Amino acid sequence: MDRNTVLAIALSIAVYSLWLFYQTTLHVPVAVDDASRQVEVLAEGGSEELAPRIDAGDREVRQEAEMAPSEAPRAEVPLEVAPWKAVFRGESFEAELTNRGGALSRWTLRHFSQLDRLGKVGAPIELTSHSPEIPGGLLTPFEDLGLGDLSRELYSVESVSSDKAVLVLQRGGIEIRKTYEFDLEGYGFDLMIEIRNGSPSGVDADFAVEWPVVVREGNDYTDESLIVLHSSDIERAPVASVGDPGFFGGLFGGGGEQEVWRDVAWAGVDLMYFAALILPDPVEGTRAQFEAREPGHSAATVIRFGPGEIPPGQSTRRHLTGFLGPKDPQLLEGLGRDLSKAVDLGYSWFEPLTLFFRWLLDAAYRVVPNYGWSIILITILVRIVTLPIMNRQMRSMERMRALQPRLKEIQAKYADDRQKQSEATMALYRESGVNPLGGCLPMLFQFPVFIGLFFALKSSFALRQAPFLLWINDLSAPEVMFVIPGLDLPFRALPLVMGASMVLQQKLTPTTVDPSQQMMMMVIMPIMMTVLFYQFPSGLVLYWMVSNFLGIAHQMLIGRTMTPPKA
Numbered sequence: 001m002d003r004n005t006v007l008a009i010a011l012s013i014a015v016y017s018l019w020l021f022y023q024t025t026l027h028v029p030v031a032v033d034d035a036s037r038q039v040e041v042l043a044e045g046g047s048e049e050l051a052p053r054i055d056a057g058d059r060e061v062r063q064e065a066e067m068a069p070s071e072a073p074r075a076e077v078p079l080e081v082a083p084w085k086a087v088f089r090g091e092s093f094e095a096e097l098t099n100r101g102g103a104l105s106r107w108t109l110r111h112f113s114q115l116d117r118l119g120k121v122g123a124p125i126e127l128t129s130h131s132p133e134i135p136g137g138l139l140t141p142f143e144d145l146g147l148g149d150l151s152r153e154l155y156s157v158e159s160v161s162s163d164k165a166v167l168v169l170q171r172g173g174i175e176i177r178k179t180y181e182f183d184l185e186g187y188g189f190d191l192m193i194e195i196r197n198g199s200p201s202g203v204d205a206d207f208a209v210e211w212p213v214v215v216r217e218g219n220d221y222t223d224e225s226l227i228v229l230h231s232s233d234i235e236r237a238p239v240a241s242v243g244d245p246g247f248f249g250g251l252f253g254g255g256g257e258q259e260v261w262r263d264v265a266w267a268g269v270d271l272m273y274f275a276a277l278i279l280p281d282p283v284e285g286t287r288a289q290f291e292a293r294e295p296g297h298s299a300a301t302v303i304r305f306g307p308g309e310i311p312p313g314q315s316t317r318r319h320l321t322g323f324l325g326p327k328d329p330q331l332l333e334g335l336g337r338d339l340s341k342a343v344d345l346g347y348s349w350f351e352p353l354t355l356f357f358r359w360l361l362d363a364a365y366r367v368v369p370n371y372g373w374s375i376i377l378i379t380i381l382v383r384i385v386t387l388p389i390m391n392r393q394m395r396s397m398e399r400m401r402a403l404q405p406r407l408k409e410i411q412a413k414y415a416d417d418r419q420k421q422s423e424a425t426m427a428l429y430r431e432s433g434v435n436p437l438g439g440c441l442p443m444l445f446q447f448p449v450f451i452g453l454f455f456a457l458k459s460s461f462a463l464r465q466a467p468f469l470l471w472i473n474d475l476s477a478p479e480v481m482f483v484i485p486g487l488d489l490p491f492r493a494l495p496l497v498m499g500a501s502m503v504l505q506q507k508l509t510p511t512t513v514d515p516s517q518q519m520m521m522m523v524i525m526p527i528m529m530t531v532l533f534y535q536f537p538s539g540l541v542l543y544w545m546v547s548n549f550l551g552i553a554h555q556m557l558i559g560r561t562m563t564p565p566k567a
Contacts, residue, residue: 082154083100084099084157085097085098085099086160088162088165088182088184090110090182090183090184090186091110092109092111092185093107094107094110097167097180098135098136099154099156099157099167100135100136100152100153100154101136101139101140101150101155102178103136103151104128104137105128105137106130107126107128107276109324109326112125112326114218114220115219115465115474125220127269127275127276127324127325129213131214133293134212135151137210138320139209140176140207140210142208144204144205144206145171145195145205146172150176154169155167155178156170158177162184163181163182163183164179166178172199173200174196175195176193176194176195177192177193177195178191178192178194186325187325187326187331188322188323189322190320190321191319191321191322192318192319192320193207194315195315196315197310197312197314200312202310202312203310204308206304207304207306207308207318208302208303208304209302209304209320211268211276211278211303212293212300213226213239213299214239214298215297215298219474219476219477219478220272223238223270223271223344223458224239224269224270225239225270225271226239226242226268226269226301227269227277228261228264228288228301229342230261230263231261231262231263232338234341235259235261240297242291242299243292259289260288260289261287261288261289262285262286264288265279265338266279266323266339267288270342272476273327273476274325274327275324275342277322277323277324278303278321278322279320279323279337281320281321286304288302289302290302303320323339327342328461329343329461344459345455350451350455353448354459356452357449358459360378360456362462370467371539372468372469372475372539372542373468375475376542378453379543382449382547383547390551390554391554395558397509397555398558407428410428449543450540450544453539453543454540457537465477468538472538472542474538478490478492478536478538494542494545495541498530498541498548501545502548505552505555506522506525507522508552508555
């Protein structure tokens, strides 16, 4: 090899090295410390004004490096783009951005924490899901550009400040720009997605935005669902059920296609007391769909603005607004866009009942500043309001108890003729003014109250983690007295006491059924209700238990004051 060749190679290496240094300083404002893997943010020209934190009152931005993926980098990823993360701290949240997919990798609520199984304060509420296959929310695949799935590509960081970040991805002459701007005093952000077509031909872009979610454990995540508001209608689907056709769908071959909703006001993920919602702008022409990722484990809400052609040399953009916070009715009403409809009031015909009981709970709380005692007060009020009906039914039941000897005579007289036995029994009921269904009606009257209170507990944000007495520190969740060692099973006293009250109530309730059937009702029904209520919020169990004890006291009082009817 001659001297000129060696000199040319050396000069080429020097020029290439200087070019890499220049590109790294200008376009990728990060410097990675291999020992700590911390990222130091540099401003244009090497200024350290942003390194490594930005303080603005109670706000700060922290830059952290993301561990490089284990797989080898693909050839089309520029070597100068390093994994990057930034944390934006607002008054009510802490958000984290990643340049992998330009995604929102974490959104933590600073003032809300979930309770562990023993009722102690645990981890803070997170409204983004975490798993190896999900880098975060607001993924933009842009597969319709013909460049493959871009939702996991590494974006370059163009600029970052205390409340704003601009991420850029360039592929095949096309530039994708994602600009985040956070509302540091609220619970939201704005996202502007722009495509600049620098290729020689036109391209189509659907601007699909994905919000993936995985099934999570914890009282705050038990009702985790995908949600969409379209044309004033709400659609919900539990995350674990998306993509599962269910029993009838599997039986008849349905459940393969997911429904598409149009003119979407907002969509996202819904919890019992929190929500992560994406609001597209404009609404007209938008579509939303629930898509399964791993049926039973993960799914995603996907919003599409609709396809649009971008000519060469032109650009187009789409705007999104995000809300990730508590479903406080006053807060949601103030934000508009019908966000208050994210609060689950039950089926439309139950909404007036739910709103009434929610109002009644708030009114009782103003009198007795404890939601547990407020529920007990409401239970007493319900018993007082229904007292005339309940009193009449219980007196009818006591008359039935007094008729037991005559009923046994009829059964013995017409033992071989069921029809005459039924006719004689009904004639005796009419003669004595007894309603044989009287024992069922008191329970039926409780169901509307139970349903209204059930949805009032789910929709009233003030009831979240509302304590009562002793170990009952969250009336919106099942109570846990302790965990049985070795079985990892929570011991809950309220459902067990409620089941015992049902046994006593069944024993005191007059009935005309066969003694063996009565014994089954005294055993099987309380066991079934105890198992069912074992997973119910403690506020509901408290209501049903107190109602049972009031019914027992009422039945005993009626039994003592009534005199046997004349023969």
